[in-house]
Amino acid sequence: xxxxxxxxxxxxxxxxxDGELSPAEDDYVQQLVSQxxxxxxxxxxxxxxxxxxSSLPPAEPPAEVVAQIKASLQSRLVGSDAxxxxxxxxxxxxxxxARHTLAAAxxxxxxxxxxxxxxxxMAPAAQSPSPVALLPQPxxxxxxxxxxxxxTKTVSAENNAxxxxxxxxxxxxxxxxxxxxxxxxxDESPWLQYNVAKEPAKRSVYRVLCSxxxxxxxxSDLSPVWPKFDSATFVVHSAxxxxxxxxxxxxxxxxxxxxxxxxxxxxxxxxxDFAFLNNAGQTTPAEKMFALSSRDYPVLTAIPKPALxxxxxxxxxxxxxxxxxxxxxxTIVVTGHK
Amino acid sequence: MAVERLIGKYQGRxxxxxxxxxxxxxxxxxxxxxxxxxxxxxxxxxxxxxxFYTWAFRIAVNLTLNYRKRKLTANFKSLDAAFxxxxxxxxxxxxxxxxxxxxxxxxxLAENRELCDLVQKALGLLDDEYRTIIVLRDIEGMDxxxxxxxxxxxxGTVKSRLSRARSALRQILEAFVK
Numbered sequence: 001x002x003x004x005x006x007x008x009x010x011x012x013x014x015x016x017x018d019g020e021l022s023p024a025e026d027d028y029v030q031q032l033v034s035q036x037x038x039x040x041x042x043x044x045x046x047x048x049x050x051x052x053x054s055s056l057p058p059a060e061p062p063a064e065v066v067a068q069i070k071a072s073l074q075s076r077l078v079g080s081d082a083x084x085x086x087x088x089x090x091x092x093x094x095x096x097x098a099r100h101t102l103a104a105a106x107x108x109x110x111x112x113x114x115x116x117x118x119x120x121x122m123a124p125a126a127q128s129p130s131p132v133a134l135l136p137q138p139x140x141x142x143x144x145x146x147x148x149x150x151x152t153k154t155v156s157a158e159n160n161a162x163x164x165x166x167x168x169x170x171x172x173x174x175x176x177x178x179x180x181x182x183x184x185x186x187d188e189s190p191w192l193q194y195n196v197a198k199e200p201a202k203r204s205v206y207r208v209l210c211s212x213x214x215x216x217x218x219x220s221d222l223s224p225v226w227p228k229f230d231s232a233t234f235v236v237h238s239a240x241x242x243x244x245x246x247x248x249x250x251x252x253x254x255x256x257x258x259x260x261x262x263x264x265x266x267x268x269x270x271x272x273d274f275a276f277l278n279n280a281g282q283t284t285p286a287e288k289m290f291a292l293s294s295r296d297y298p299v300l301t302a303i304p305k306p307a308l309x310x311x312x313x314x315x316x317x318x319x320x321x322x323x324x325x326x327x328x329x330x331t332i333v334v335t336g337h338k
Numbered sequence: 339m340a341v342e343r344l345i346g347k348y349q350g351r352x353x354x355x356x357x358x359x360x361x362x363x364x365x366x367x368x369x370x371x372x373x374x375x376x377x378x379x380x381x382x383x384x385x386x387x388x389x390f391y392t393w394a395f396r397i398a399v400n401l402t403l404n405y406r407k408r409k410l411t412a413n414f415k416s417l418d419a420a421f422x423x424x425x426x427x428x429x430x431x432x433x434x435x436x437x438x439x440x441x442x443x444x445x446x447l448a449e450n451r452e453l454c455d456l457v458q459k460a461l462g463l464l465d466d467e468y469r470t471i472i473v474l475r476d477i478e479g480m481d482x483x484x485x486x487x488x489x490x491x492x493x494g495t496v497k498s499r500l501s502r503a504r505s506a507l508r509q510i511l512e513a514f515v516k
Contacts, residue, residue: 011501018475020482020497048436049508052457053476055447061353062367066345069374 013043017050164259164267165237167331168250170229175202175336178228182206182334185221191322192218202336208328213321215259215328223252230337236271238264245271249278259328345374348391351478352398358473359402361462369405373398392487395478399470399488406466428452433515460510468503475500 009032015021016029033040062068172178183204186194192210199205210218226232234250236258245268247254254274261267352373357366376397384393431453435442447453461469474480474488486496 010505011497014501014504015497018482018500045436045508045512046504048442049504049511050476051442051444051447052432052435052453052511053461053472053507054479055444056358056454056457056477057448058350058354058477059357059363059366061349061370062363065349065353065367065370066342068367069345069349069371072371072375073378 009039010042010046013039013046016043017047163327163329164264165329166255166259167233167235167237167244167333168255169231169233169235169333169335171231171335171337172229173337174228175334178225179204179334179336181225182222182332185218189214189218189221189322191318204334206332206334208330208332209326210328210330211321211324212259212327213319213324215330216256217319217322219252219255226252234258234271236267238268245275247271247275247278250274254278341378344377348394349374352394355395355473355478356398356402358458358461358477359399359466359470360406361458365405365409369398369402372401376401389487392480392484395474395480396488396490399474403466403470428456429515432456432511436511436515456514457511460507460514463510464503464506467499468506471496471500472503472507 012021012025012029016026021029033043170178179198183196183206186192186196186206186208192208192214194206194208196207197205208215208218231248232250234247234255235244236247237244258267258270258274261270349370353366353370356369356373357363360366360369373394377394380397384390431450435447435453461472464472471485471489474485475482480488482493482496482500485491485500486493489496491499
């Protein structure tokens with residue numbers, strides 16, 4: 001009989017009962033059992049023995065086994081190790097908290113670095129001053145090393161002894177270009193201080209505090225674009241005069257002359273003269289008036305673009321007297337119209 | 339708490355395996371305690387190469403077998419002495435299970451306390467290594483690979499040892515009913 005010749009038959013039969021045979025071995029055992037009664041009988045006896053063992057009821061552990069295990073652990077482990085097994089693990093909680101805190105700090109740091117990188121990429125090379133309300137606070141001015149004695153000057157609207165107050169109202173059809181030019185001009189003139197308030201309806205109000213020399217330079221810089229303005233009105237204020245003097249069709253050199261008068265009376269007197277002269281000019285058409293008044297200036301077809309092409313600040317030559325004492329309080333109003 | 343959950347999950351099965359191997363409830367309770375203490379003490383040494391389940395049972399089995407080696411200087415090997423208290427009714431009941439063509443109902447077998455007592459005594463007559471492998475397979479229900487992991491044996495050794503163990507148990511039981 002095949003069964004008696006196979007020394008591993010009982011091992012195979014056990015594997016068959018336990019489902020641990022390969023498919024080939026399984027087929028072999030099934031064929032053997034179907035053909036050999038002795039093999040089938042042995043398989044049945046093995047199965048019964050297996051059933052007897054597996055039918056043994058499970059033993060329940062004593063109810064106090066957990067308490068005994070705890071007690072055993074407490075006695076075997078020493079100090080904090082024993083407490084840490086069953087008591088809340090404070091050290092672990094502390095380490096977890098520390099890890100979370102460290103991770104949060106790292107994340108915040110990474111976000112900060114990322115924000116700086118993004119800012120450096122996105123931010124403009126030279127920032128324009130933010131719009132601020134006019135006359136809210138004293139404006140500080142820092143002079144360059146050329147005049148260290150005037151390192152920092154602070155003026156306020158209340159400290160107006162010897163200061164000339166003026167308004168310059170400029171109207172232009174090309175508001176964007178004109179306003180940009182003035183803004184850039186003021187921004188690149190470290191010897192004057194200014195605030196700007198930009199209104200949505202094409203109206204910008206600049207308040208400039210500067211010395212007489214700085215005003216001369218500013219007016220000189222504005223001269224090339226003067227014809228671009230459709231109207232230019234200069235107003236001279238004085239505490240001694242009830243009504244301010246308004247000069248229509250003002251020309252740059254007239255502003256300089258008025259501002260360079262030593263006394264308020266002198267400024268008012270000259271302003272009235274210019275007002276009379278310029279009003280007389282109204283008898284001729286405005287275009288002719290502008291043409292005449294701008295004869296000495298190049299006719300601009302467009303406002304020149306700033307020469308600055310990089311983030312490097314353009315530092316022009318310091319005008320004569322630019323860092324002298326502040327004597328000028330000038331409000332420039334740029335208005336756009338269709 | 340993790341430790342209490344761990345004990346709650348495994349204490350019953352570990353206690354049962356230990357008891358079936360050592361056949362003494364007091365020793366089983368003490369060895370169960372020792373097993374969990376060792377598990378907790380060595381939890382940081384546990385490597386996930388094997389499952390926690392087999393790692394825990396390896397500790398339990400090793401502790402139990404070592405305990406048995408130390409304590410049992412004279413093992414009880416006498417068949418007649420082991421079954422001296424058995425009556426003819428128990429013999430007939432066992433013979434019926436082993437020889438009848440009809441497959442017995444496992445639930446009925448579990449409820450037959452006398453029969454279970456005889457089987458437990460027969461298991462007690464086996465060598466520890468045979469009893470252990472039968473307990474792991476037929477009581478705990480481990481597959482051969484898990485048994486190999488727990489006992490640190492080759493798979494072929496598990497097959498052959500289990501075969502010899504069952505053969506020995508079958509011979510003990512059949513000798514009793516003759």
